Amino acid sequence: KAGVTQTPRYLIKTRGQQVTLSCSPISGHRSVSWYQQTPGQGLQFLFEYFSETQRNKGNFPGRFSGRQFSNSRSEMNVSTLELGDSALYLCASSSRGTNTEAFFGQGTRLTVV
């Protein structure tokens, strides 16, 4: 069974640009959550999608947005990038519509220069 796949693995962007990250959950999983991880702040919850609907949202500015498609694949978009957006972005999928037994992808490491 394939795991959670995140693309791309690494990304370098310039301040002011926008970026789209992709996450393909484990087959059959309907819940996808996104997290930002930095050394200083640890793991910060961005949002969760369940059956194409945003179910939970963290305390991030509106520059951070996401969506989920009918096949459960999810994308996360960050507009007007800032240096502070440099982080590891992790996606987690879950089968039961809860956050228990969430399976994480390898992450996308975003560097903003």
Added chain:
Amino acid sequence: QKEVEQDPGPLSVPEGAIVSLNCTYSNSAFQYFMWYRQYSRKGPELLMYTYSSGNKEDGRFTAQVDKSSKYISLFIRDSQPSDSATYLCAMFYVDSNYQLIWGAGTKLIIKP
């Protein structure tokens, strides 16, 4: 004050030692508790998942929950260098729409 407190470490112990990792929390509504392990450059992986107070054992790992003290622990017996990683606690309650609240993670180093 954060909802979940976890000492970031690093915690360095010799191989074979018993390791104790801990988290405290402030919200008594939390019902489900998890421990994740994260190796460098990898995503976190679920180690243990518990609901009730008490102990749950899985191989060398034991998760302990004390809801009266709002305190959870992960014990690792016969620690190995391969256990060197960051350990994150996470918890949620159903009425919060299952949103996980995370500790900051403790970096563990097992010295050969």
